[in-house]
Amino acid sequence: MKARGFLIAATAVALTMPGPVRADTGDVVKLGIAAGAFFCMANPGRCGLGGNRNAQPSAAPQRTASPPPRQQPRAADPAIRTDQQALNYFGYEAGSADGIMGRRTRDAISRYQGYMGYPSTGRLDAYQRQTLVGAYNWAQAGGGSAYPGIYGEELLRAYASQMRGGNYCQETGRCPVRNSDTGQTPIPDLPQANASMANACTSSQMVTNANGPVLSPADITDPDRARQALNEQFCSASSYASSRSENLLAGSGTTDATLARNCRWVVERMEDQIVRLDSQSAVEVAAAADRRVREIGGDPRQISDAATICLGYGYRTDDPQMALASALMLVGSGARPYAELIGHHLRSGFGTQRDPARAQGWYDIAFDALDRGSEPAVRPSQSGERVAIMRTALGGQGPAGSGPETSSSGAGVPSFNLQ
Structure with a gap:
């Protein structure tokens, strides 16, 4: 050779x-x-070098492959972030509002286009974006209150009708009629099966505007008002969690991309506990959450801060699993009053299967912890009134079951550069 x-x-x-x-x-x-x-x-x-052992092989030319150019991370686009927020608001799950166009966002756009009768291209044209974002801003400003009982993607049609000078209620007969005896608008249950939490709270606000808020246990006079009270308390709790998250992040310089990545860490760590919610009691899952947080190890303060930030971020971006995982991590860290939020998720099917019976056990854990003097997880100055309203709405006090009060830690917990 x-x-x-x-x-x-x-x-x-x-x-x-x-x-x-x-x-x-x-x-x-x-x-x-x-x-x-x-x-x-x-x-x-x-x-082929003959018998000359002193002959040296000629040097062969060497070609070194050029290293591939390093890909720069895509910059977030504010317009895409707004599109994602609007899509999530109306129930088209686009994922975290990170301003990056990906497959999940394109799929959400296609579903929106299909519902509105547009060609399902996965890309918004100027008119489609104007309708989507216009409806979002209108609903955020309370424009949907004129259409009680209409929420989610149906609000898009109500908005489109109003922009044409029409009245969606009159055109479709879809808006609930007030009860002539009570003068109240019927209260639907919050939607289930991972539906949009933002849509549910928009619907809840409409009902509150129509019937007046539930401000004390005496305002709960029938099952409809009981459901309204629990809906209001969930929306109040999620709003408070979002505000607390924003306060913790103030001045940290944390971007939405970093938030999305760090908070995915929380979801991954608590996935097993989310699965347990469908088959185990509140006490069993709370104990499992305790063990999981202890297994992570690390700085207890850091894991608590991460879960608190991601709880609010989950509500802000309408990501029910992120919010649910964060609440479970907080419960596993010893902050038992956050069990209230898990109860709300189970009652309404946010991030898990709807199961009002199992939800009761989580409310009981939260109430028992508060009775023992634990720091409230939601609106501390109003905690007593809130608990009284929820206990009445749920039909009274159930058996307490708090599980062990452990304080756990979290190694590898993502850092948010908090001061």
């Missing part, structure tokens, strides 16, 4: 050799050339 032929063969063998680590093409070529040169020096006769 001539030297050139051997070098080519050796290089080909090197290129096809299996191995656990894949090297750059340039490195593999150099390895093949070096192997061929070494063979020729040891076997000059077989490489």
Whole structure:
């Protein structure tokens, strides 16, 4: 075999050799050339170098592959972030509002387009974006209060009708009619099966505007008002969690992209506990959350801060699993009053299967912890009134079951640069 032929063969063998680590093409070529040169020096006769042992193999040209250009992370687009917030608000789950166009956002756009009768392209044109964002801003400003009982994507049609000068209630007969005996608008249960929390709270606000808020246990006169009271308390709790998250992050310089990445860490750590919610009691899952947080290890304050931030971020971005995972992590860290939020999620099916019976056990854990003097998780100055309203709405006090009060820690907990 001539030297050139051997070098080519050796290089080909090197290129096809299996191995656990894949090297750059340039490195593999150099390895093949070096192997061929070494063979020729040891076997000059077989490489066409004759019997002259002093002959040196001619140097073969080496070509080094250029390293691929490093990809820069895509910058967040404020317009896409607004689109994502609007899509999430109306129930088209686009994921975290990070300003990056991805498959989940395109799928959400396609569903929005299909509902509105537009071509499902996965990309918004100027008119479609104007309708989507206009409806979002209108609903955020309370414009949907004229359409009690209409929420979610149906608000888009109500908005479109209003922009044409129409009245969606009159056109469709879809808006609930007040009860002639009570003068109240019927109260629907919050939607279930991972529906939009933002939509549910928009609907709740409409009902509150129509019937007046539940301000004390005496205002709960029937099952409709009981459901309204619990809906109001969930929305109040999620709003408070969002505000507290924003306060903790103030001045940290944390971007939405970092928030999304760090808070995904919380979801991944508590996935097993979320799954347990469908089959185990509140006391059993709370104990499992305790063990999980202890397994993580680390600084207790850091894990508590991370879970508190991600709880609010989950509500702000309408991500029910993120909010649920964060509440479970807080409960596992010893902050038992956060069990109230898990009760709300189970009662309404946010991030888990709807199960009002199992929800009761989580409310009981929260109430028992508050009775024992634990720091309230929601609106501390109003905690007593809130608990009295919820206990009445739930039908009185159930059996307490708090589980062990443990304070756990969290190694590897993402940092938010808090001061």
